[in-house]
Amino acid sequence: MRIAILALQGAFEEHRQTLLKLGVESFLVRNLADYQREKDGMIIPGGESTTILKLLKDLSIFEPLKKDIEQGLPVFGTCAGLIMLDDKHLGTMNITVKRNAYGRQLGSFFFEGDFDGINGKIPMTFIRAPFIEKCGDGVKILSTVNGNIVAAQQGRQLVTAFHPELNDDLRVHEYFLKMC
Amino acid sequence: MENRETLNRNLAQMLKGGVIMDVTTPEQAKIAEAAGACAVMALEKIPADIRAAGGVARMSDPKMIKSIQQAVSIPVMAKCRIGHFVEAQILEAIEIDYIDESEVLTPADDIFHIDKRKFKVPFVCGARDLGEALRRINEGATMIRTKGEPGTGDVIQAVRHLRKMQSEIRRIKSLSEDELYEAAKQLQVPFDLVNFVHENGKLPVVNFAAGGVATPADAALMMQLGAEGVFVGSGIFKSGNPEKRAQAIVKAVTNYDKPEILAELSEDLGGAMVGINEQEIQLLMAERGK
Numbered sequence: 001m002r003i004a005i006l007a008l009q010g011a012f013e014e015h016r017q018t019l020l021k022l023g024v025e026s027f028l029v030r031n032l033a034d035y036q037r038e039k040d041g042m043i044i045p046g047g048e049s050t051t052i053l054k055l056l057k058d059l060s061i062f063e064p065l066k067k068d069i070e071q072g073l074p075v076f077g078t079c080a081g082l083i084m085l086d087d088k089h090l091g092t093m094n095i096t097v098k099r100n101a102y103g104r105q106l107g108s109f110f111f112e113g114d115f116d117g118i119n120g121k122i123p124m125t126f127i128r129a130p131f132i133e134k135c136g137d138g139v140k141i142l143s144t145v146n147g148n149i150v151a152a153q154q155g156r157q158l159v160t161a162f163h164p165e166l167n168d169d170l171r172v173h174e175y176f177l178k179m180c
Numbered sequence: 181m182e183n184r185e186t187l188n189r190n191l192a193q194m195l196k197g198g199v200i201m202d203v204t205t206p207e208q209a210k211i212a213e214a215a216g217a218c219a220v221m222a223l224e225k226i227p228a229d230i231r232a233a234g235g236v237a238r239m240s241d242p243k244m245i246k247s248i249q250q251a252v253s254i255p256v257m258a259k260c261r262i263g264h265f266v267e268a269q270i271l272e273a274i275e276i277d278y279i280d281e282s283e284v285l286t287p288a289d290d291i292f293h294i295d296k297r298k299f300k301v302p303f304v305c306g307a308r309d310l311g312e313a314l315r316r317i318n319e320g321a322t323m324i325r326t327k328g329e330p331g332t333g334d335v336i337q338a339v340r341h342l343r344k345m346q347s348e349i350r351r352i353k354s355l356s357e358d359e360l361y362e363a364a365k366q367l368q369v370p371f372d373l374v375n376f377v378h379e380n381g382k383l384p385v386v387n388f389a390a391g392g393v394a395t396p397a398d399a400a401l402m403m404q405l406g407a408e409g410v411f412v413g414s415g416i417f418k419s420g421n422p423e424k425r426a427q428a429i430v431k432a433v434t435n436y437d438k439p440e441i442l443a444e445l446s447e448d449l450g451g452a453m454v455g456i457n458e459q460e461i462q463l464l465m466a467e468r469g470k
Contacts, residue, residue, distance in 0.1 A: 007197065009198045009216075010194055010197060011196060013196070014193065030438070031434075031435055031441065046194050047194050047196075047197070047218065048194070048217075048255075050253065051216045054216040054430070055434055058427070103275070104255075104276075105188070105276075106272075106275050108188075110186075127194055128277070163190070
C-alpha cells in the first residue's frame with residue numbers, strides 16, 4: 001500500500017512519520033506531477049486552509065483531486081484537511097464546517113475522547129480548530145466533543161478536526177488505512 | 181493534562197512550509213492572505229522603514245493590530261520589544277496568536293529576555309546560532325527564526341545564521357554522550373535541550389528563516405538550507421508588485437527544490453526591494469538580545 005500526503009503547506013511531515021511507524025509507504029505531493037503518481041489513498045494534513053486551497057488551485061491539483069475522491073479515492077483530512085473536503089471547498093463531503101470554531105490560539109486545547117469504531121480514549125489535539133456544524137446524507141458521525149462534531153466519515157472519506165499525527169497514538173491512522 | 185507549551189509548539193508545526201508576511205494595514209493583510217500567507221505579522225512600520233526612520237521602535241498600537249485580526253482568518257502575530265514583558269501582556273490581552281520578541285524593535289532590556297513560560301500565548305524568537313536558539317527555547321519560546329538582518333533585502337545574514345545553526349546541530353549530533361555536558365556548558369543551555377538535539381538532529385521547535393528574504397529564490401535557498409518556513413518582512417510590500425511577489429514566494433516555499441518551477445515563478449515580478457548591502461548597514465539589529 002502506498003499513501004500520498006498533500007505537502008503544499010502544514011504538518012505533512014508528521015503524517016509521514018506516523019505512516020512510517022505503521023510500516024506504510026508514503027510520498028509527498030507538492031505539485032501535479034507528484035499527485036499523478038499511483039496511490040491507494042490520500043492524506044490532506046493540517047495547516048492553513050486558505051494557503052492550501054490557493055496552492056491546490058494554482059498548482060492545478062484541485063480538479064483532479066476532486067474527481068478522484070468522487071470516484072472513490074480514499075482520503076483522510078485533518079483540521080485544514082477536513083475544511084478542504086467540506087461543502088465550500090472540494091465539496092466531496094456533505095458537511096458544513098465552522099472554521100476557527102474555538103477562536104484564536106488561546107482557544108486551542110487537548111482532550112481525550114471517544115471515537116466510534118476504536119476502543120478506548122483517543123488523544124485529540126485541537127489547534128485553532130474547526131468543527132462540523134451540519135452533516136448531510138451519508139455522513140456518519142464518529143466523535144463529538146462538548147456537543148460539537150469533531151470526526152466523521154462518508155464512504156471512503158474520513159475527517160477529524162483534531163490532529164492524530166501530533167500524538168504517538170496510531171489508531172486513527174490505522175482506521176483510515178483499513179478504508180484504503 | 182493540557183499543556184500550553186505543547187499546544188503552542190503544535191501551532192508552529194501547522195505553519196510549516198508556509199510564508200509569514202509583515203503587514204501594516206488590513207488591506208495589506210488581505211493581500212497577504214489571498215496570496216497564500218500562512219500567517220501575518222502586524223506592525224506599524226516594516227523593518228526597512230523602522231531602519232530609515234530611526235528613533236525608538238516599540239510595540240504597535242493594539243487598535244491597529246485588532247483591525248488586522250478582524251480583516252483575516254489566518255493567524256496574526258505581533259512584535260514586542262526584547263525583555264518588555266508588559267508589551268507582551270498587552271498582546272496576550274488582545275489574544276494575539278503568536279508574539280515575536282523581536283530585535284527589530286528597540287530592546288527594552290539589555291540583559292533579560294521575557295520569561296515566556298509565564299504566558300499562555302506562544303512566542304517566536306530570533307537566533308543567530310544554536311546557543312541563542314536553545315536559550316530562547318529554555319525561556320519558553322515555542323518557535324525559532326533566524327535573525328538575519330531585517331529590513332535590508334540582503335539574505336547574507338539569514339544564510340549565515342541558518343548555516344551556523346545547522347552545522348552546530350550536526351556537530352552536537354556527532355558528539356559522544358559524555359561530551360554533551362561540556363557542549364551544554366559552552367552553549368549556556370540546560371543539558372536536556374542539548375541532549376534532544378543530539379538524539380533528534382533538530383531543534384525541539386519549528387525553525388523558520390527570516391531577515392533579508394526578498395525573492396522566491398531567496399526563500400527557496402533558505403528552505404534548501406533546512407528552514408521549515410520563511411518570514412518575509414520588507415521584501416513584499418517594498419517591492420514593485422507585492423501581490424505577485426507574495427504569491428510567487430508562497431509557491432517557491434512549497435516547491436523549493438524544483439528549479440523549473442522556481443524559474444517560472446521568478447519571471448516578471450517587477451522590481452525587488454532596493455535593499456542595503458551588508459557593508460552599508462548602520463545598525464545591526466541581529467546584535468540585539470543574545
